Amino acid sequence: MNNNRTTAPPDIEVIDLCKRFGAVRALDRVSVKFRAGRIHALLGENGAGKSTLVKCLMGYYRADAGQVMLDGQQQAVLHARDAHALGLGMVYQHFTLVPQMTVAENFLLGRRRLPAIIDWRVEHRALDEFMASMPFRLDPRRMVATLAAGEKQKLEILKQLYLGRRFIVLDEPTSVLTPTEADEVLTEVRRLTDAGLLTVVLITHKLREVMRFAQDVSVLRGGKVVAHTPVAAASEPSLAKMMFGAPSSVEKPEPSRKSASATHDPYLELERIHALGDRGTPAVIGVSIGVRPGEIVGIAGVSGNGQKELVQILAGQREAHSGSMRVGGHAFHGTRRELERWGLSLLIEEPLVNAAVPSMSVAENLALRQFDRPPLAIAGWVLKRRALRPFARALIARYGIRVGSASAPLQTLSGGNIQRTVLARELARAVRLLIMQNPCFGLDVAAATEIRRQIMRVRNDGAAVLLISEDLDEVLDLSDRVLVMAGGRISYETDRAGADRYEIGRHMTQALARLSA
Amino acid sequence: MTGTFDLGWWGVLLAVVAGAIRVSTPYLLVSLGETLTEKSGRVNLGLEGTLVFGAMSAFATCYLTGSPWLGMLAAGVAGSALGLLHAAICNLPRVNDVAVGIALFIFGIGLAFFLGKPFIEPRAPMLPGLPLGNWSSNPAVRSAFEVSPMFFFGIVLAIVLEWSLKHTRWGLILRIAGESADAARAIGLRINRIRTLATMAGGFLSGLGGGFLSLYYPGNWNEGLSSGQGLMAIALVIFARWSPMRCFYASLLFGGTAAIGPAVQTIGITEGYYLFYAAPYVLTLGLLIYSSSPTRTLAGAPAELSISR
Numbered sequence: 066m067n068n069n070r071t072t073a074p075p076d077i078e079v080i081d082l083c084k085r086f087g088a089v090r091a092l093d094r095v096s097v098k099f100r101a102g103r104i105h106a107l108l109g110e111n112g113a114g115k116s117t118l119v120k121c122l123m124g125y126y127r128a129d130a131g132q133v134m135l136d137g138q139q140q141a142v143l144h145a146r147d148a149h150a151l152g153l154g155m156v157y158q159h160f161t162l163v164p165q166m167t168v169a170e171n172f173l174l175g176r177r178r179l180p181a182i183i184d185w186r187v188e189h190r191a192l193d194e195f196m197a198s199m200p201f202r203l204d205p206r207r208m209v210a211t212l213a214a215g216e217k218q219k220l221e222i223l224k225q226l227y228l229g230r231r232f233i234v235l236d237e238p239t240s241v242l243t244p245t246e247a248d249e250v251l252t253e254v255r256r257l258t259d260a261g262l263l264t265v266v267l268i269t270h271k272l273r274e275v276m277r278f279a280q281d282v283s284v285l286r287g288g289k290v291v292a293h294t295p296v297a298a299a300s301e302p303s304l305a306k307m308m309f310g311a312p313s314s315v316e317k318p319e320p321s322r323k324s325a326s327a328t329h330d331p332y333l334e335l336e337r338i339h340a341l342g343d344r345g346t347p348a349v350i351g352v353s354i355g356v357r358p359g360e361i362v363g364i365a366g367v368s369g370n371g372q373k374e375l376v377q378i379l380a381g382q383r384e385a386h387s388g389s390m391r392v393g394g395h396a397f398h399g400t401r402r403e404l405e406r407w408g409l410s411l412l413i414e415e416p417l418v419n420a421a422v423p424s425m426s427v428a429e430n431l432a433l434r435q436f437d438r439p440p441l442a443i444a445g446w447v448l449k450r451r452a453l454r455p456f457a458r459a460l461i462a463r464y465g466i467r468v469g470s471a472s473a474p475l476q477t478l479s480g481g482n483i484q485r486t487v488l489a490r491e492l493a494r495a496v497r498l499l500i501m502q503n504p505c506f507g508l509d510v511a512a513a514t515e516i517r518r519q520i521m522r523v524r525n526d527g528a529a530v531l532l533i534s535e536d537l538d539e540v541l542d543l544s545d546r547v548l549v550m551a552g553g554r555i556s557y558e559t560d561r562a563g564a565d566r567y568e569i570g571r572h573m574t575q576a577l578a579r580l581s582a
Numbered sequence: 583m584t585g586t587f588d589l590g591w592w593g594v595l596l597a598v599v600a601g602a603i604r605v606s607t608p609y610l611l612v613s614l615g616e617t618l619t620e621k622s623g624r625v626n627l628g629l630e631g632t633l634v635f636g637a638m639s640a641f642a643t644c645y646l647t648g649s650p651w652l653g654m655l656a657a658g659v660a661g662s663a664l665g666l667l668h669a670a671i672c673n674l675p676r677v678n679d680v681a682v683g684i685a686l687f688i689f690g691i692g693l694a695f696f697l698g699k700p701f702i703e704p705r706a707p708m709l710p711g712l713p714l715g716n717w718s719s720n721p722a723v724r725s726a727f728e729v730s731p732m733f734f735f736g737i738v739l740a741i742v743l744e745w746s747l748k749h750t751r752w753g754l755i756l757r758i759a760g761e762s763a764d765a766a767r768a769i770g771l772r773i774n775r776i777r778t779l780a781t782m783a784g785g786f787l788s789g790l791g792g793g794f795l796s797l798y799y800p801g802n803w804n805e806g807l808s809s810g811q812g813l814m815a816i817a818l819v820i821f822a823r824w825s826p827m828r829c830f831y832a833s834l835l836f837g838g839t840a841a842i843g844p845a846v847q848t849i850g851i852t853e854g855y856y857l858f859y860a861a862p863y864v865l866t867l868g869l870l871i872y873s874s875s876p877t878r879t880l881a882g883a884p885a886e887l888s889i890s891r
Contacts, residue, residue: 146770161768163761165885174758175769179751 074231074264075136075152076101077122082131084117091117092128093288099232099281104258104265106279106296108272108308110510113285115268119234123155124148149177154230156221158237162209168220169205175228195227200256214367215246222254226262234266239274243367244537244570251278270308272301284308330394331355332529333498338388340374348374349385350553356529358497361520363544364533364555367573371553372533376502379531380411380419392498405434408497408528412504416487423476427468428457430475431490464489465515481512488516492523499523502533517543537566537573549573593722594845600726601841602834603733604799608633608791608808610736610833612815614743615787617824619665621747622780623760623773623886626668627683629788630812631690636661636792638698641803645706654709654732654793661789662782664690669778679888687812701803709798730798732790736830739787743826756780760884788812814866821869823882839865 077099084092092114099105107115121128124142133140135151142148148155162171169192173179189205196202203212203220212220218238225233235254239247255278257263267279275282275296282299284292284307292307333356342348349371356362366372377383378390381399390397392407403409413419421430432453435441441456442448457471466485468478475483484504491499504520505513520543524530533550534540540547547564549557549572557572559565612629619626626632636657644653668686672679712734715727747753758766759776766773791812796803818836822828843859 157768161762161765163758163765165761166757170754173754174765179754181751183749183751183754185749 072152072231073261074101074258077136077153077232077264078134079118079122080132080134082118082121082133083129084121084126085129090288092121095131095285095288095290097283097290097293099264099266101264102258102261103280104255104267104278106267106269106275106282107285108269108275108282108304109285110270110308113308114288115285116236117288118285119155119236119266119268122148123153123234149228149230152229152231153234154225154228154232155234156218156225156236156238158240162217162220164208164210166209167205168203168207168209168212171209171220172205172224172227175224192227196223199223199226200260201253213246214369215242215250218242218246218250219253222250222257226257231262232264232266234268236268237270238267239269239271243573244566246570247274248277254278272304272308275299275304276301329357329359332358332393333500333531334389334391336389336391338375338378338390339386340378340383341386342371342374348553349378352388352550352553352555354531354548354555356498356531358529359524359527360545361524361530361532361543362546362548363540364531364548364550365537365540365569365573366533366535366550368535370551370573372502372535372550374553375550376413376500376533379500380413382419405494408495410491410494410496410499412484412488412491412499412501414503414506417476417483420487421475421483424474426472427461427466427475427478427486428453428471430486431457431460431471431493434490434494460489460493464492464519481508484508484512484516488519492519496523496526496528499528499530500533501531503535504532505536505539537569541566541569590849593849594842596722596726597845597848598838598841601845602838603727603729604837605840606833606837607730607733607736607794607799608811609815609818609836610740610830611732611791611794612788612812613818613822613829613833614736614739614826615661615784615791616816616819617784617822617826617829618743618756618787619777619781619784620819620824620887621756621760621884622777623763623884624669624672624679624777624781625683625816625887626665626686626781626784627680627813627816628664628668628686628690629683629784629816630808630810631687631694632661632664632785632788633690633792633795633812633815634808635664635690635694636789637796637807638694638701638792638803639789640793641706641796642698642701644797645701645704648707650707650709650797653706653797654790657789657793658786659789661785661787661792663785664789665782665785666778668785669774669781672781673774673778695805698803698805702805705802706797708801709794711798730794732794732798736833740826740830747826757884760886763886788815791815810863814862817866817870820883821873824884825882836862836865 078097080096082092082095083090095114095118097118107118109115117126120126122133122142124145124147127143133142140151142151142153163174169185169189172192173183173188192205196205201219203216203223209217209220222233238250242250251274254265258265267274269275276299279296282294282296282304283290284304286308333354335352335354338349338352339347340349352375354362364372374383378385392403392409397403397407411420417423422433432441436448437445440449440452454471460466461468461471464485466482466489468482475486478486488504499520501520504516508516520530520532532540532543541564545561547559547561547569548555549569551573557569559569612633616626616629639660640653640657643656644650647653664686668682671677671682709730709732711728711730713724714729715724718724747757755771755776758771759773763773792808795807800807814836818832819829822832839861842861843855846858847855
């Protein structure tokens with residue numbers, strides 16, 4: 066099945082591709098030529114049409130109009146199977162590996178004709194041979210669950226090569242990697258293309274990666290190609306301008322104005338917190354953190370290093386094994402009364418699952434914190450439905466939640482608007498401590514900017530803010546102090562002035578014991 | 583257990599060993615079936631119903647045709663029909679497999695009782711046993727070591743399944759469906775079809791387990807025949823952490839425990855012996871408490887199961 070390993074990578078051209086979803090023109094006469102043996106970056110914001118373009122190419126969507134040319138010949142790609150047969154493959158943003166299987170088993174999964182009985186000695190020999198011919202390798206006998214994110218990404222790429230694919234689309238391949246891992250993976254990909262093994266399409270919104278690793282770049286905006294250029298002829302500012310139509314719209318906040326905050330006592334104090342993860346293994350190990358009023362403390366780290374468990378402890382969703390948590394100098398147990406008294410607000414990741422009731426209306430979700438307090442209730446138990454509507458309308462207007470009616474179920478809203486709804490609810494009262502986890506994950510630039518602005522406002526009003534995020538840029542942009550969480554411990558701490566992304570990245574990867582993978 | 587009184591407490595031990603072999607067979611068949619089903623990412627809680635329905639089908643077929651082997655076949659087919667029903671309903675979008683399983687549990691038992699009424703009194707030819715105790719002159723030993731071929735079938739099946747899950751194409755495919763529906767979809771597998779086949783296979787084996795109950799041991803058809811063995815077998819799968827070979831060991835343990843009650847009674851203990859009849863239920867409860875925890879997920883559970891998500 067690897068007989069076509071020696072075939073040259075193809076040259077692919079899409080011509081006048083159009084795709085419509087309802088009233089939205091996702092692709093508007095898009096033409097791009099991907100030249101053989103090169104890395105071609107597709108750059109654009111969320112919703113610019115990058116994913117739609119490659120999904121049409123890979124046969125997941127059927128384009129309304131347009132052609133796909135492979136090595137100069139027109140091809141009909143109507144189905145994912147057609148794409149695979151032509152040697153086109155895609156590596157998704159979210160891994161499609163099976164964690165409880167070995168690397169070798171994951172390699173075999175994609176094969177079209179699997180023998181009825183698998184002779185593992187023969188397969189392992191073939192895999193070892195294949196690995197030996199690759200610029201980077203993995204032990205086929207390891208369980209995928211034990212691989213670090215960077216290794217999983219490499220496995221996905223190796224798998225495509227093993228399956229004989231010569232044209233690979235990488236969809237945001239570095240979104241779950243540390244900067245060091247990202248550089249390593251992309252260096253290897255570049256080595257593969259330079260060796261004439263592959264043609265690569267790199268979907269990304271990270272300009273740095275485009276400048277360093279890609280050879281050609283196409284910029285998409287609003288379903289149209291706005292520019293094609295060799296990377297050598299482009300610069301970061303020029304690309305950003307094409308991408309956003311204006312200079313980068315993500316604002317970077319001012320550092321904390323209150324330098325006096327250093328003299329305050331910490332408002333949130335965690336002392337030597339230990340906790341076990343879902344698998345019963347230690348997930349949080351001796352974590353001590355202090356957050357003072359008027360500062361943002363950011364915790365960076367690759368996902369699966371104990372952040373989830375730490376947030377669950379802070380949110381009262383998981384019990385700490387030992388250690389203490391104090392808010393405002395008092396022991397804290399996460400009861401509703403304490404949350405109210407100490408002005409604690411939480412914005413946990415995946416709010417639809419973790420912090421909201423999907424089938425209740427937007428108005429009801431907005432009132433979850435205060436539904437039994439005046440003015441929404443009388444004497445703590447008779448709810449005033451009539452007071453709910455103006456309460457919700459005021460928050461909807463203030464936080465720019467785009468929704469037709471306040472009585473629409475929350476689950477019918479887009480991700481950005483769900484995030485805004487939960488944020489509005491959490492910020493609707495006096496906030497003295499705000500804890501957030503990946504607050505802008507999956508949001509477009511406008512929504513992310515708005516949410517960041519709200520976070521800064523809360524901090525400038527004197528609240529203590531703890532930001533736990535897998536997005537290193539977000540941590541670096543917002544935090545007054547940066548901590549790194551790796552292997553369940555706080556492994557590094559620096560202030561804003563001393564923050565260096567590579568130094569931080571090094572600390573993010575040093576403890577590769579991935580605890581709750 | 584006539585004759586055990588000669589042997590005193592040794593008789594109890596012998597009875598437990600014999601029970602481990604004899605009583606374990608339905609546990610083994612049902613738990614292997616459920617392992618198959620759960621490996622594909624679905625739970626079939628209706629296997630108690632399948633077991634009872636299989637027992638009735640086997641007995642009725644055997645009574646009407648005179649062939650116990652034809653009865654076993656009928657039990658298997660009846661079991662896979664119930665499996666197909668479970669799978670067909672669960673294939674519909676947003677159907678909860680646990681709820682369907684419970685419904686099927688009640689449906690299977692009800693249908694078996696309804697159709698099985700005429701077969702409660704009569705006798706039917708039984709499955710033959712293999713006389714492996716002929717070396718001994720002691721009748722207790724001889725009867726203890728009369729082993730059903732279904733027991734050996736179960737052992738061979740456990741070994742074959744354990745090996746197949748790792749070394750065959752369908753083993754790999756089954757595990758992908760159970761471990762990651764996304765990965766399965768990405769490589770073009772039809773998840774619903776895989777799960778349907780796995781549930782039918784699980785139903786077939788559970789049906790055989792029922793056939794063993796009515797055609798070998800205890801060897802008749804009545805409404806109290808199973809008394810929850812199908813449900814205990816499902817708990818046993820969790821204890822065995824979804825490994826066919828561990829299902830075999832766990833079945834022996836359950837079988838041995840179930841034999842304590844009758845054995846104690848035969849050596850003349852007349853008070854409180856019925857407490858020993860509860861042993862398998864206590865064991866089930868104990869094992870479930872031991873193997874579950876509020877702070878961690880079960881090790882080895884297929885990731886797509888609704889209980890581990």
